[in-house]
Amino acid sequence: MSTPNQPQTVAGLAAAHGKPEAYAYLDEDTKRNVRRAILKALAIPGWQVPFASREMPVARGWGSGGLQVTLSVVGPTDIVKVIDQGDDFSVNAVGMRNLISASAQCEATTSTPAATIIQSRHRIPDTDLRADQLLVLQVPHPEPLRRVVPDDVAALACHAERDYTPAWLDLYDAQARLGGPRTGADHPVLVAGARLMSPSPIPRHDVMRLNQRAHPILLGAGRRARLTALPPYTSVEPLAFDDRPLEPERPDGPCHRCGSSTSYRVPTDGAGVAALVWCCSDVDACGARVGAAE
Amino acid sequence: MMTANAFDGLADWTDGESLLPPPPLVSVRGVSHRFGPGCDRCVELTGEEAGTNRCHACGSVVAVHDASFEVGSREVLGVVGESGSGKTTLLRCLHLDLVPDAGSMVVGQQENMFQATAAHRELRRSTVVMVHQNALAAGLYPRLAAESNVAERLLGGGARAFTGIHARATELLSELGLQPERHTDALMTFSGGMQQRVQLARALVDPPQLLLLDEPTTGLDPSVQADLLDVVQRVTETLGSATVIVSHDLAVVRILASRIVVLHHGRIVEQGVSEQILEDPQHPYTQLLVSSRLT
Amino acid sequence: MIAQGAAAITVTDLSKRFGGAAPTGVLDAVNLIARGGTLSLIVGAPCSGKSTLVRCLTGVYRPDAGEVTFRLGARVLNLTAADPRTVAWMRSHRIASFDGQLAAAPRLPAAIVAARVAQRSRSAAVAALARFQAADLAPAPIGRLRTADRLTVALAAALLAERPFVVLDEPERSVDPDSLASSLKRAMDAGAAIIATGAPGSALESVATASGELRKGRIEWHKQ
Numbered sequence: 101m102s103t104p105n106q107p108q109t110v111a112g113l114a115a116a117h118g119k120p121e122a123y124a125y126l127d128e129d130t131k132r133n134v135r136r137a138i139l140k141a142l143a144i145p146g147w148q149v150p151f152a153s154r155e156m157p158v159a160r161g162w163g164s165g166g167l168q169v170t171l172s173v174v175g176p177t178d179i180v181k182v183i184d185q186g187d188d189f190s191v192n193a194v195g196m197r198n199l200i201s202a203s204a205q206c207e208a209t210t211s212t213p214a215a216t217i218i219q220s221r222h223r224i225p226d227t228d229l230r231a232d233q234l235l236v237l238q239v240p241h242p243e244p245l246r247r248v249v250p251d252d253v254a255a256l257a258c259h260a261e262r263d264y265t266p267a268w269l270d271l272y273d274a275q276a277r278l279g280g281p282r283t284g285a286d287h288p289v290l291v292a293g294a295r296l297m298s299p300s301p302i303p304r305h306d307v308m309r310l311n312q313r314a315h316p317i318l319l320g321a322g323r324r325a326r327l328t329a330l331p332p333y334t335s336v337e338p339l340a341f342d343d344r345p346l347e348p349e350r351p352d353g354p355c356h357r358c359g360s361s362t363s364y365r366v367p368t369d370g371a372g373v374a375a376l377v378w379c380c381s382d383v384d385a386c387g388a389r390v391g392a393a394e
Numbered sequence: 395m396m397t398a399n400a401f402d403g404l405a406d407w408t409d410g411e412s413l414l415p416p417p418p419l420v421s422v423r424g425v426s427h428r429f430g431p432g433c434d435r436c437v438e439l440t441g442e443e444a445g446t447n448r449c450h451a452c453g454s455v456v457a458v459h460d461a462s463f464e465v466g467s468r469e470v471l472g473v474v475g476e477s478g479s480g481k482t483t484l485l486r487c488l489h490l491d492l493v494p495d496a497g498s499m500v501v502g503q504q505e506n507m508f509q510a511t512a513a514h515r516e517l518r519r520s521t522v523v524m525v526h527q528n529a530l531a532a533g534l535y536p537r538l539a540a541e542s543n544v545a546e547r548l549l550g551g552g553a554r555a556f557t558g559i560h561a562r563a564t565e566l567l568s569e570l571g572l573q574p575e576r577h578t579d580a581l582m583t584f585s586g587g588m589q590q591r592v593q594l595a596r597a598l599v600d601p602p603q604l605l606l607l608d609e610p611t612t613g614l615d616p617s618v619q620a621d622l623l624d625v626v627q628r629v630t631e632t633l634g635s636a637t638v639i640v641s642h643d644l645a646v647v648r649i650l651a652s653r654i655v656v657l658h659h660g661r662i663v664e665q666g667v668s669e670q671i672l673e674d675p676q677h678p679y680t681q682l683l684v685s686s687r688l689t
Numbered sequence: 690m691i692a693q694g695a696a697a698i699t700v701t702d703l704s705k706r707f708g709g710a711a712p713t714g715v716l717d718a719v720n721l722i723a724r725g726g727t728l729s730l731i732v733g734a735p736c737s738g739k740s741t742l743v744r745c746l747t748g749v750y751r752p753d754a755g756e757v758t759f760r761l762g763a764r765v766l767n768l769t770a771a772d773p774r775t776v777a778w779m780r781s782h783r784i785a786s787f788d789g790q791l792a793a794a795p796r797l798p799a800a801i802v803a804a805r806v807a808q809r810s811r812s813a814a815v816a817a818l819a820r821f822q823a824a825d826l827a828p829a830p831i832g833r834l835r836t837a838d839r840l841t842v843a844l845a846a847a848l849l850a851e852r853p854f855v856v857l858d859e860p861e862r863s864v865d866p867d868s869l870a871s872s873l874k875r876a877m878d879a880g881a882a883i884i885a886t887g888a889p890g891s892a893l894e895s896v897a898t899a900s901g902e903l904r905k906g907r908i909e910w911h912k913q
Binding site: 411412414415418438464465467469552586620621624625626627631645649652653665666667668669670673676 | 707752759762772773775776778781790792793805832849853
Binding site: 270 | 438
């Protein structure tokens with residue numbers, strides 16, 4: 101037993117170690133820090149709020165931020181879905197889903213309508229989410245100005261003054277030389293008409309679906325220790341000239357599995373045919389369509 | 395098709411015509427700036443009599459002291475001085491890169507530009523434009539297209555329609571002699587003279603109230619320089635801007651500027667009409683400068 | 690048309706000397722009044738100070754003593770005491786001067802140079818050059834012209850400018866006397882106050898309202 105003025109001994113710490121783990125993996129102090137950052141981020145949509153990012157059992161840059169967000173808000177009655185570019189069964193998606201459901205003692209699912217929290221890397225589910233669902237996105241590079249501004253200090257000055265000329269300049273240059281923006285994924289967006297934000301490397305097809313959603317979206321960047329958030333019914337517009345709106349990707353054909361021509365499709369192999377075919381990236385939604393057709 | 399009499403238009407001026415110029419567009423008063431800790435003897439120990447701009451009591455450099463001048467719309471003021479004269483510091487103050495220790499600058503309706511801290515970036519972009527000796531030092535983007543560098547000022551001003559911006563930028567570049575097929579080439583692929591033209595197009599695209607030219611023709615080949623002088627003169631005349639040109643080349647300053655200010659050890663030692671400075675210099679340092687020209 | 694006499698150039702006790710022992714270029718308390726609608730001709734031997742006088746009148750030289758005053762209607766300006774910006778403005782808006790110099794970007798065609806100096810149109814400049822039988826100079830880049838032709842362009846520009854005050858240094862050396870005389874007459878008719886210098890025996894004597902000789906730093910008037 102240590103009195104307030106006596107420091108703890110190693111032996112004392114080791115003896116205390118055998119205690120049960122914190123709920124949902126993270127200790128309460130960390131979760132409080134993350135939650136406070138989330139609240140602040142929701143109050144300032146699109147603003148990057150720093151938080152105390154911890155070491156996680158997933159590599160930095162591979163979802164540690166999104167994972168910390170999920171673990172900070174998950175409860176025992178939640179049903180968690182984790183996808184990686186639309187697929188529930190990538191190695192990291194499986195690992196993170198198991199970690200969350202085991203440490204929070206909650207259910208896991210692959211069905212989008214059934215989930216209460218959906219954590220995703222590089223995609224938004226094709227199925228529109230309801231107001232009672234939460235979307236958590238994994239963000240590798242939260243700073244939308246990183247390619248056009250020399251350092252963080254300059255970027256912060258741009259955000260503070262709401263002066264995004266470097267981003268507009270980059271867009272102009274790409275339009276003049278290439279006929280369109282260079283960004284395949286992670287096209288910057290203007291939140292509430294004022295703040296520039298990186299929406300994470302989701303395809304343009306998804307960037308154009310962020311506007312006025314009924315549910316909140318939280319974006320966690322663990323490596324860079326920043327959180328951004330979009331409360332429900334927030335205006336989110338891709339950065340574009342008035343007369344050059346952003347164009348979504350155009351796949352060459354309908355989905356090989358379900359036949360949809362409106363979903364986001366990617367060239368896939370292993371579909372039982374020799375060449376690459378276009379298949380829905382959102383496996384769950386695709387499967388639901390196939391199931392409904394049968 | 396010509397008017398028969400050159401003097402027909404004399405009827406235009408009447409008894410009411412003024413003999414004084416209109417109020418200046420740019421008014422600079424008492425600009426002083428020092429690098430270093432400073433002491434109460436700095437001013438006394440530097441300047442003409444002291445023969446230095448460095449205070450030996452505290453080691454500070456009094457880069458500029460009590461510089462004042464006015465420039466009207468469509469007027470060009472030349473600032474002449476050798477290295478260490480303070481002209482670079484003065485230019486940086488005019489370009490709002492540096493807030494001087496003392497002094498004020500009034501441009502048009504903007505009272506004391508040096509105090510407008512919050513909207514500095516905004517002010518600078520719209521009010522003051524600098525054309526540097528070296529386009530890259532001017533803050534242009536070497537890897538972006540020439541037309542993008544020109545468009546930057548329009549984008550900074552809030553223009554959001556690509557077609558209009560593109561048309562204006564390419565129109566200006568063509569007017570200044572850049573071939574259309576090169577408009578999308580990266581700035582760093584252009585020669586020095588061409589980069590200067592891109593800088594001038596940037597100034598033209600959204601005429602500023604104050605145009606600063608920092609050694610715009612220095613380092614260019616003579617024939618390129620001659621070409622550029624024509625363009626620069628045209629620019630200074632068509633924009634309604636007040637222009638300040640800094641150059642050590644008196645011949646260039648004489649052609650472009652109607653008045654010259656001579657800087658030495660951070661002080662303005664003489665100010666006058668260009669022809670007077672060059673033909674009848676009053677101050678010993680001016681006389682030295684003028685007589686040092688190669689003829 | 691302005692009222693005759695509304696413009697005037699008044700020179701009072703003007704003195705100028707240059708450093709050094711040589712007595713050339715010295716003006717010693719020169720006095721002169723040139724009214725609107727008149728031509729004051731001042732002749733003198735070479736090195737008598739004619740160019741110096743012209744340059745003192747147009748703000749290029751700073752006199753050592755004395756005043757040069759311009760009057761237009763009710764407005765009066767003491768050029769010698771004026772700040773440089775005012776002097777520069779007067780030189781580009783009110784005073785048409787020719788003193789053997791023309792600094793211009795070498796690639797510019799002569800007509801454009803003249804048009805800019807005079808603040809008139811290019812076609813007016815071409816017409817002005819034609820009046821002095823120099824129309825062929827109009828398209829040539831000014832840097833390529835020989836000195837004499839550059840001076841012709843400079844003089845044509847000064848006369849093209851239509852300003853109330855005209856000060857010319859030895860204009861007869863750069864254009865033929867007849868076209869010069871008719872240009873000056875037209876300027877006088879329009880009310881300009883004109884001062885011109887020349888060599889003794891100048892052809893402008895016949896059109897001059899007043900004439901005198903500059904000797905030993907002072908003007909001796911023959912006709913006033």
